[in-house]
Amino acid sequence: MAAPKVGTFTTGLVPLPAENVDTDQIVPARYLKVIDKAGLADALFHDWRFEADGSKKNPPFVIDEPRYAGHGILVAGDNFGTGSSREHAPWALGAFGIKAILATSFADIFKSNALKNGILPIVLPAPLHATLMQIAKDDLAATVTIELATATLTTPDGATHAFPIDLFSQKMLLDGLDELDYIRTQGEKILAHETAHLGTINTLQPNTPR
């Protein structure tokens, strides 16, 4: 699978003003029985979106509201992605068309998983976050431009705001580079470390039958 590549994009906002949105809401565990990454778009926020019979809720959950169709930036509450390590969460967000999430903080594992899938977890200061949440609710035509190369976000009023990003992740995403390929370029160092720590760090004994 090719590594994700991210550049500059402009898209609408979807408001999800809930704190601590956990991975069990993003993808309920019963959808983790897949053995590939495909087809998770319908699993996204499943239990907030669908009735027991599989029909969409009425009124629909925010991401299904026709007025937000095609909007690729989720504006969510604090500590988005808390919970499990399931990478199915960013897979499902990506499959649905979400390219970035704006929040005041993210859970560690989710943040790492999102970046590996080209979804930008963008941490904003509370006032700017609150402004964008309000815009997301009030102004359906509003768009935001995210430019990864400069790590900036341009709000509908034309103002540009810098956001923090891990410089390594930024470079990998801009160039479409793969983290595993990067680690593999360091094969000699890995071997040297392994040899230097033979039997000292790792004391695992081969299994003996009990």
Place this chain on the structure above:
Amino acid sequence: MPKTIIEKIWNEHVVDQQEGAPAILAIDLHLVHEVTSPQAFTGLRGRGLKVRRPDRTVATADHSIPTTPRNLPIADEMAAAQVKQLEANCAEFGVPLHGWESPNQGIVHVIGPELGLTQPGATIVCGDSHTATHGAFGALAFGIGTSEVEMVLATQCLLQRKPKTYLVRVDGTLRPGVSAKDIILALIARIGVGGGTGHVFEYAGSAIRALSMEERMTICNMSIEGGARAGLVAPDETTFDYLKGRPHAPQGADWDAAVARWRTLTSDEGATYDKEIVIDANTLEPMVTYGTNPGMGLPISGTIPDPANESDPAAARALTRALEYMDLHAGDSIIGRPVNTVFIGSCTNGRISDLRLAANVLKGQTVAKGVRVMVVPGSADVKRQAEREGLDTIFRDAGADWREAGCSMCIAMNGDQLAPGEYAISTSNRNFEGRQGKGGRTFLASPLTAAATALTGVIADPRTLPGMSR
């Protein structure tokens, strides 16, 4: 400069550190299960890569397997296919597998310690956020995503930024009826589910030292529920006593050398942390959660909080929503809330000592009418040990359901689940909406509190049980 144990383990495992880039961190042990690994093996196949260190990789099936008798096939076709895929992947890539019918099968975080795979000073990863459990041995252990599973399979390394450190000192002595689960629920209630984000907890203090290995595992297990990817306890005699003689533990002269090295894995006098908190064990009560994240917990004698008293509007909104979902009312007592199901098990509290505590409460008693009590051992080994001690008979005689090992209703992937609207008191780790079944509602608590509740059918204070004086 004085160092914490976290920094010591980190430094020893850094393969390479380039300016501006994350460290390449060597991984000593990679645990694999059926749910977060299939796409990683597919990735390896696509790249034409092998597993670099199958001798440091161990797999088991735990999440999606049924807990019904093992002579029955897996009825759920998707779960069956996933388990079969794990078997095929392990065979193809030479990864040792304790498969779903193996005598060593169990929840990945239960069998690692049990087999002596989990050792002090090691870096341990698994595609599962409760990998923090292994930190109880003084290991740096954390959950990873499937992309990272693929990286570790291929290179036995990960790209990581150095974590910040967070000292959690628990002083004093736990009162009767209060246990390790209550310590960790109290910590999370205090700091919130995001309180430890970006940090690794080190649990220290006299109350932590006094705990058994299994109790330390309960605490480290839920580090992620406080936002910390990992949490650990510096190893001591309790750790070495637990490990000695286990199948993968060093033996003979190797053992002595290992212990001598492990003894150096303490935080140096004067080492500093990025954050610290002190908890007084003497004042802790049994804890129960009332809401939809593990930070929404209270002492069992407490009452459901009122959103009107929340100064932060976001917190008030979250609390209002949680109480709506749980159908609970501000000001009500948590004691006396009825439950439909009692779940005793999981990587948090599915070990033999947990089952002994619960069995001790249920011995010669009968569970409340209409309440389903499920006891799910954390591993096949825990199950055998419990049966040798007659705990299965105690549970069955009391009217509880004694099942095969697995994650079961902690994650509700395998058919063990709540019906919409049902309440469970659960010894597991997450009370998220629908975590134990769509529409299900979870109260998290200790095995003692869960067992006391099983007898009455309503949330009960274990301190009122015979032999638990206040």
